[in-house]
Amino acid sequence: MYAPHTERDVEQMLQTIGIASLDELLRVPAEIALKQKLDVVPALPEYLIQRRFAHLAAQNQGVEYRSFLGAGSYRHYVPPAIAALAMRGEFLTAYTPYQAEVSQGYLQAIYEWQTYICLLTGMDLADASVYDGATALAEAAIMALGASGRRKVLVSRAIHPNYRAVLRTYCDGLDVEVDEVAFARGGVTDYRLAAEMLATKEYAAIAIQSPNFLGNVEEPSSDLTQAASASGTIPIGVVAEALALAALAPPAAWGAQIVAGEAQSFGVAMAYGGPYVGFIAATEEHMRRIPGRLVGKTVDNAGRTAYVLTLQAREQHIRRERATSNICTNQAHCALIATIYLALLGKTGLRDAAALNLARSRELASAVANVAGIRLPYDAPFFNEFVADVGRPARDVLAGLRANRILGGVDLGRFYPELDSCILMTATELTTTGDIAALAGALKEILRVPAHV
Amino acid sequence: MSEAGAIALIFESGQEGRANRYFEQGKPLENFLPRQLLRDELPLPDNSELDVVRHFTRLSQRTFGIDLGFYPLGSCTMKYNPRVNDAIATRPEFAELHPYTPDDLAQGALAVMYELERSLSSLFGMAAFSLNPSAGAHAELGALLIAKKYFKERGETSRDKVIVPDTAHGTNPASAAMCGFKVISMPSNERGRVSVAEIRKVVGADTAVCMMTNPNTLGLFEEEIAAIAAVVHEAGGLMYYDGANANAIMGYTRPGDMGFDLMHLNTHKTFTIPHGGGGAGHGPLGVAAHLVDYLPTPVVVREESNFHLDFDRPKSIGPLRSFWSNFAHAVRALAYLYANGSEGLKRVSQLAVLNANYLRVKIAEFLETPYPEICRHEFVASAQRLKKQNGVRALDLAKALLDYGYMAPTMYFPLLVPECLMIEPTETESKETLDAFAEALAKIVQRAHTDPQALFDAPVTTVVGRVDETRAARQPDLRWRP
Structure with a gap:
């Protein structure tokens, strides 16, 4: 239990307090006192705790398979220097930097994170982090609702299904409607339809993800951006694969005023889904609506450069029910990891990583497209993932691949019933030629046998 | 330039091309994508690994953590963060597990979540917990969404008030506002407690939820909690327990026994998960039996000796985050439970x-x-x-x-x-x-x-x-x- 007390300590302390026993100190009224035995996992000494978890860990066989999974969580190379730095106790065991004088290091690191996010997204400012990509989208929508006073938001159906689901959860609370705009045949948002929908002037925001959930790079038309501007709708750019920002024109380029995204790709472990790190960046005009913590640069009483949490009048501990968000604890440590990652890779490393993702995913796409029975339905440019139509239930094909110790990708039928013969496949810099050959070989075998209808 | 004593920003150092060789040199991006889709510039600095290591090591030396000294930050429970928990949570079988790994190949991870969920339910007297929320405030939001949906399905949409004592954490009213509830503040008495008399004054047919923490933020135990809960329940409202102060009650009483219907925990407080400078947190959300169906998705369920993620829950408020849980923190919390057991x-x-x-x-x-x-x-x-x-x-x-x-x-x-x-x-x-x-x-x-x-x-x-x-x-x- 990690407490240092000896029996003698306890006795002396009870005496100082002037109370007879620990039970007396913690006594609660009889009607609510614990009566039954608790069913908690048993106490074990440390070496047996390690053994217990080694046993559990061994049952995650998925980590040993060749994997083409992505879809919002990406396997990228993580330099060991990141853990060596981020796991330093000073960072790991600090609380939110309320006392600036003894938190200058962490505050500066967050200021650097805010800057990196601005530079990557093309925005003017960024917050200290939010929980993840999905909640970033929800918080961005709330910013737009507040700015416009409208009660509806429009999102592309090609946004990550989990992000859209979380947006709905949040919007249910606010009694706000979420409408979706379909993706066109080419696998990108139907810009023309979106522009028509905006003409109603009912939407606070339109959100578009790029690369979208189908892997395709979105290139919103000038008609759409003009429709947004003419209707007073705030364009929100969504980013689920942050590494793509190293290659692609930033969301600011097509007019996004708010960018909501996920930075897991920057050195954060996949860890079965978390913790990750969401970010929100925006143009200057949205500064006072941005949720969560912000670090600002200022001076101390001797005029020296200093960093501090600022614009706190937006936050829940000051503003209570009138706050821009209820967020308190954020994802600071994951943001620190991402900042170190970006510092280590730099411009050159990020470009190289992006180029490798582009190259390997194209190698994968061409190997898969060469398998008889498989077709790539979209010809839009992609970053590191794409859709493969296997011409029969994707679920069955993925099961066949699993028998070959391959996780072939994500079954899109799970999210889009009309795409139930489609698999979302991902290749990163860590995908090998051997992985690709194994997948293509197994697919050939599986698809050689006619599908039973 | 920074003043003497200040540390230069990472952007103020480095030289373009001073690259660390993590990867082979990539081909020009124009080989893969049309020019108009590419960004014009990427104005990030190239620093050597040594310079980056020095930079962040120096920043760490300007940061105070529990490892450096006593950290008596009230309501934050800054206790020692055992290193064994980090060693376990960063094992590759946990750290490198993709969230879309099929359930049968992630049984170890699902077992961790299941064991943690069952243990917390027993320890705090709840029917079930969701490990979905990312932090305490996130769980508060989830709980209030549950309350909103519960009342909506019962046709009690006029319940639009959330009662919050003046000792409450700031997140309580902010979370209530995010669900469209109106916040009623309730004064504590001269003994620093909420009294039954006071609660009677504010409770009514429009009461949705009463949010309390016990012990409260003065560190005092609300002895009349059972009677307070009875008043709220009589009026048809729900009781919410803010678990930020759960470190004070384990083994003596449980929110479930006090009459709470909903609660959250901050495992980054009570269960030794490192705060990491302000997160990531982990905020399990507990509910009594009548609210289990509303929990966020997915829920880990056990069928015989197999575990799986259940997304098919028609009454659920839906997911609160991209993926299932801050899983690495669930691992740490469970390791801490194993270090202690109920005694x-x-x-x-x-x-x-x-x-x-x-x-x-x-x-x-x-x-x-x-x-x-x-x-x-x-x-x-x-x-x-x-x-x-x-x-x-x-x-x-x-x-x-x-x-x-x-x-x-x-x-x-x-x-x-x-x-x-x-x-x-x-x-x-x-x-x-x-x-x-x-x-x-x-x-x-x-x-x-x-x-x-x-x-x-x-x-x-x-x-x-x-x-x-x-x-x-x-x-x-x-x-x-x-």
Whole structure:
């Protein structure tokens, strides 16, 4: 239990307090006192705790398979220097930097994170982090609702299904409607339809993800951006694969005023889904609506450069029910990891990583497209993932691949019933030629046998 | 250029092309994508690995964590973060597991979540927990969404009020507002508690939820909690337990036994997950039996000896986050439960309360403690008298403590105590540490009488002195610009 007390300590302390026993100190009224035995996992000494978890860990066989999974969580190379730095106790065991004088290091690191996010997204400012990509989208929508006073938001159906689901959860609370705009045949948002929908002037925001959930790079038309501007709708750019920002024109380029995204790709472990790190960046005009913590640069009483949490009048501990968000604890440590990652890779490393993702995913796409029975339905440019139509239930094909110790990708039928013969496949810099050959070989075998209808 | 003593920003160092060779050189991006889709420039610095390591090592040296010293930050439960938990959570079989791994190939991860969920349910008297929320405030939001949906399905849409005592955490009213509820603040009585009489005044047919924490943020146990819950339930409302202070009750009572229908935990408080400078947190959301169907998706279920993620829950409020849980933190929390078992957890609460009362008694010798009675895991002190006598405020005491190598207590919270210092020592601190802290604070209070200016000038041993927060807010500089 990690407490240092000896029996003698306890006795002396009870005496100082002037109370007879620990039970007396913690006594609660009889009607609510614990009566039954608790069913908690048993106490074990440390070496047996390690053994217990080694046993559990061994049952995650998925980590040993060749994997083409992505879809919002990406396997990228993580330099060991990141853990060596981020796991330093000073960072790991600090609380939110309320006392600036003894938190200058962490505050500066967050200021650097805010800057990196601005530079990557093309925005003017960024917050200290939010929980993840999905909640970033929800918080961005709330910013737009507040700015416009409208009660509806429009999102592309090609946004990550989990992000859209979380947006709905949040919007249910606010009694706000979420409408979706379909993706066109080419696998990108139907810009023309979106522009028509905006003409109603009912939407606070339109959100578009790029690369979208189908892997395709979105290139919103000038008609759409003009429709947004003419209707007073705030364009929100969504980013689920942050590494793509190293290659692609930033969301600011097509007019996004708010960018909501996920930075897991920057050195954060996949860890079965978390913790990750969401970010929100925006143009200057949205500064006072941005949720969560912000670090600002200022001076101390001797005029020296200093960093501090600022614009706190937006936050829940000051503003209570009138706050821009209820967020308190954020994802600071994951943001620190991402900042170190970006510092280590730099411009050159990020470009190289992006180029490798582009190259390997194209190698994968061409190997898969060469398998008889498989077709790539979209010809839009992609970053590191794409859709493969296997011409029969994707679920069955993925099961066949699993028998070959391959996780072939994500079954899109799970999210889009009309795409139930489609698999979302991902290749990163860590995908090998051997992985690709194994997948293509197994697919050939599986698809050689006619599908039973 | 930075002033002497300041550390240059990472953007102010490096040279283009000073690259670390993590990857082979990539082909030009134009080989893969049309020119108009590519960005024109990527204005990020290239630094050598050594320079980056030095930069962040130096930043770490300007950051105070539990590992450096006593961290008595009230309501934050800054206890020791056992290193074994990190060793386990960063095992590759956990860290490299993709969230879309098929259930049958992620049985170990699902077992971790299941064991944690079952243990928490028993420990706090709830029917079930969701491990979905990312932090306490996130779980509050989830709980209020559950309440909203529950009342909607019962046709009780006129229930639009959430009752929050004046001792509540700021997240409570903010979360309520995000669900469209109106917030009713309820004063505590002269003993720092919510009284049955007071709750009767505010409860009615429009009450949706009453949010409380017990012990409250004054560190005091709400003895009338069962009667309060009965009043709220009689009116048809739900009771919500803010679990930020759960470190005080384990093995003695449970929110379920007190009459709460919904609750959250901050496993980054009670269960030793490192705060990491403000997150990531982990906020399991517990519910009584009548609300289980509304929990966020997915839920881990057990069928015979197999576990799976259940997304097919028609009454659910839906997911609160991209993926299932802050899973690495679930691993840490479960490892901590294994280190304790139910008896160990009871001992944790005993010693946390013992430490708080011991420190309270020591500090009461020289500083006002507005509620001089047995407290639980934390207590409040006040600098109100000092302020009247010498102009020395809670802030000045807090800053002076930094010069002694301690983190300052939570300041100016709860709001109802003027010049408040809220102190939570936790059970992992030794008697010697508490004695030394009390002695340092006594010296500071002494100094307040003899030389108040010295406290207004504190801290003086830190890398910067008091920071100009007004300038930060009036002339926002939130990023470096090329």
